Amino acid sequence: MGKLTARSIVERALEIGDTDGIDAVTIRRLATDLGVTPMALYWHFKNKDQLLVGMADHLIADFVPEPADERPWQVRLRELTVGLIGTLRAHPCAKAVLEQVDQTAVPNFLAVWDLALGLARTAGFDVEESCLISKYLLTSVIAIADAPVHFQSAHTPAEIAELVRVKRLGLQSLPVEKYPHLVEMATPMAGALDPGLYDSFGVELVMSGIEALAAKRLESGA
Structure with missing residues (x-):
């Protein structure tokens, strides 16, 4: 194989997680699969916790939200939701990985989270409400992406x-x-269930709630 890199390690780790489950991802298994010694892996990841963070970061690396523009916040938030669901669905182990890491330690997840927070603020929610909306939204995205109707x-x-x-x-x-x-x-x-309906209804349910609440805030002048 070529030069061992952090990217090649997390990509193989995700392949193992997708096929055999996250518990099967171990330093020893990775070292064997990659044809190296465990010490070679420790050069990139000191322990499994760091490896999981690397896996989580790589999961979201392919998700590239559109740059900020003049479109309504509703359109941009829906785009974020649908896009992230599609990105996470590429890996059946995504939910397990994201549940086992400190998400604030994952740079790419932080970027998505920050965007969700900003869009919530643009919608007129206060700081505490925006935090809650972002958490509920991202939790829902992870759950929808892990839908049984799609599982591999x-x-x-x-x-x-x-x-x-x-x-x-x-x-x-x-x-x-x-x-x-x-x-x-x-x-x-x-x-x-129809997989398409599962996704579209799930996104609509989440977005309708946020949009209705934002409209209520606007009407009350809060």
Whole structure:
């Protein structure tokens, strides 16, 4: 292989995380896969915590928000939301990585967070509200990107269909007098949802709430 770099290390770490889960990402496993000694990896990352931060930073590196312009904040915030969902979805392990790091230690995440904060302030929210909006928004983005309807795994499409079928039958077998709505909606609850609808409805739900609250603030003069 070529020269060992921090980039090549985190890229391989993400490949392992995507296929085998984040717990499979270890210095020893990486060293073996990359054909180097563990000490060679420690030159770039002193421990797994630092490696995870590097992985998190690389996850978001491909997300490049448009420069500030004159478009309404609603358009720019929606663009941020949709773009970041698409970027994170490229890696099934993204949610696990981001949940295990101090996100304030991830430069690329900080850039996105700062942009979300700025757009919330532009919308008319105060400092505390902007902090909350940015946190709820980014948490929602990570959750939507990790949607079961999109997940990639070692299962074949036929195996996934069987898992959905078994879950659906389990919900449908519940006592209808006790759980009428779970029984009624067993099919979508089991995961048989249109992926496009899952994304578009999720983004609309989050954005509609923020936009409605901003309009309320504007009307009240807060």
